[in-house]
Amino acid sequence: MLSNSLTRDMGLKAGPVLLYALVKHYFDRVKDRESLGSDRLARQDEVLYDEVFHLIKSFMHESTFHTVEELQGFSNTQTPSSLSTYLVRVVVPLTSCEEAAKYLVDAFGGEDKAREVVGGFKWWQARTIEGVDAQWITAKKDWREAKKRRKTQQEQSTQSPPDQNVSTNGESNGTYEKYMDDMRCILYIHGGGYYFGSVDQERYSIQRHARKTNGRVFAVNYRLAPQYPFPCGLHDCLAAYLYLIQPPPDAKHSAIKPAHIVLAGDSAGGGMCLALLQVIRDAGLHLPAGAVLISPWCDLTHSFPSIHTNTATDILPPTGLSLHKPSILWPPPSRDESVRFHESLRQKVRRALMGHLDQQPNNLKSEEPVTTSAEAPPVLAQDPPVGRGGAFSRSPVSESGPQVTLPKGEPGEGLRVDKQVHFYAQNNLLAHPLVSPALGYLGGLPPLFFIAGDKEVLRDEIIYTAHKAAYPHKYPVKESAQNLYPLLKDIDKRFPNPSSVHLQVYDGTCHVLPVLFSFSTPAKFCFRAIASFIKLVAGMPLTSPVSTSDSSDIKLTRVNSLPTIPRTTSPEGSPGSLHPPTMSDRYASSLSAPVSGSGSALTPPSGVSSVRRKQSIRRTMSIKITQVNRMFRRKTGNPDIIMQDNKLTSVTTEVLSPPERFAGETTIYESIKDPKAFEMIRERVSTQGVIRPLEPESDLEGLAVPDALIGILSERIIKRYVDNEEVFQKKFKQTYISIKKTRKKKLEFIEKESRKRFGASSNGKNSPGGSQIRVREPQSSVWGYAWALGDKLENPPPSSIVARRDTEEALKLAKVADQAMIEGSEINANNLWNIIMNALTPPDREVRERGRG
Structure with a gap:
């Protein structure tokens, strides 16, 4: 069952x-x-x-008709690695997390600005496991090659690298071997809208990246929203990067040069990569070699037209990633409930740890309300309606609350959203450059490889973001973005250089092509293109893009020749595009060899004219022949010599049709002198892998959106949310009522039990000798985020586990203060952290069923 x-x-x-x-x-x-x-x-x-x-x-x-918990459980189901893969499970330690927190606080503009923008600098460091779950993944054939190379280098040593030990299910024994240090590294961040997904869910596409690049992948299971909203996931990914380049003393791997690391991510993971790169750049850390961004989610405000026009041709639901069957986890408690619980728990922490109120630090004594982003009313937007509907207001950075209201006099006047639209961030943070990278400054970054499906809903924002990175001075950063992210002030002066960008838009494909459709023809070319880019920026030899491990590859032993069949261009006359009027023309076109400087056509074997051969086989034959012909041209020095019937044959270049290039061919990079700095490469890729130039900027819808509309929730988006939310309210009416009653009863019971325990403790009944707890001054930075709720200035979002106690994880966290009080004796930072971890850490099976801590 x-x-x-x-x-x-x-x-x-x-x-x-x-x-x-x-x-x-x-x-x-x-x-x-x-x-x-x-x-x-x-x-x-x-x-x-x-x-x-x-x-x-x-x-x-x-x-969408199931709860968030069920979707998280589905996507976190552990899957075995393939028999050709070597896998090692590791945990990024808390030391790396603590170091990452310092850089992230600096990126926010300091502790005060972090309180103003994200509600504090402690709450997002709370977690239910002691670090970040991650996996090393590499192909066994590359693992063995690295072992041989290292063994050769250590011939004079008496010790040889340990032998491989693999269990029957294909997974390794969990041991990281030192000879893996010689491989290039991909830091991979999975997708899933920031609230579901895992390395296990995307294991097979990740394994393929490792195999294609002959390297290793370090894949991260970051904490998921809504339990761990922004910036929890970003904090984990930054910790993983620091773990790679600055490993702690007990780490098995050696420090990896940033120039040997390439970030990669899909969907939300691609957006996370862009956010991570901004933090790395602005924190003064060494940047990685580059980043591969597969259908990155760049704009959570949904400012671009394809979010509406491509819903029928994409896999994402038309309701977006905002609505699910209600549960205890989502929607979260109201802001008022969260504030009441927050203050109650804060008082317990003070009583448990400080003894008397007159011993509290200054920041804990004050009972005056603090004006934060959670308590101020929203301000109406003044932007006029442009294009696809009026602009909605969002509360500015110094104010919060989930309200979004359409100004008076605009289309749809009266529409109002009083709930959090996205799981990942509160409404007032959707335009933050680290949440929506399309609104940030993307100059001064390492080379970026953007991949978009022409029929996906994120197409326009991906194209816009790619051009913004390549031409940052054409797309100035808004003042509102600078208010949210202070380091953007004068950033164009600190990082004036544009980022090198390679953009590929794949015809007729939808979201995350190489992840969900890795078996398809365009995806195979996409994998090759990714591998070629990674090898370019990471300083690896640009070898043949065709992998011998691909099932579609075949050995070419003999090719018969035929006179060239002319190819006709499309009605639009676009360079490199084909118009296939007949089956024979389609067949002849697919067999054309993409020879540099010339082309060739091949005769199908006897009897094939009436049977449609597999496109992948024909394409591979073409590529194989191209490679052979190029080899003979280099050896003979004659560009008009090709291989036909296993013989060198002279041909006339005028007779042959123009060359055809495929995605993944390394010839695209032959003219690049500096892999870290090259002009923008803009390409379209057909469903058969043929590349052609992307349309001019003036013809791209994503670049035609007025600047005033970008980063603003439009009337059309809010109306879509409101309409669908009403449908869910009706469909799950009884579920909403049941959850409300259950939550109320649970909170009342917990509060009653808590008063009993604290009442007994205050009378000295549960403390040794009737004495109060004595607390030593903390000596570890762990103390700060262990007791995030003890800080009056910390105001976490209502959905986070540190701001509630109606879920199992949140309840365990809320009981920590009670447990500390009942334990008695003297408490210091170290043993208090042990208490917290014992209370919070559930069995592995249970962790996988919820958002990762």
């Missing part, structure tokens, strides 16, 4: 969905395919892509 209801429901629906997709696929193919041209969808070419597309889209829609 399946324990997770989402797993069970999707198991029942998978069959009908796949059957529907299969039938629909073949009916769609009968339609006028020739008129589609470059607008052809990848799922119209490959039935497997089409079936998986419908299955995932159905899953994403079905997940």
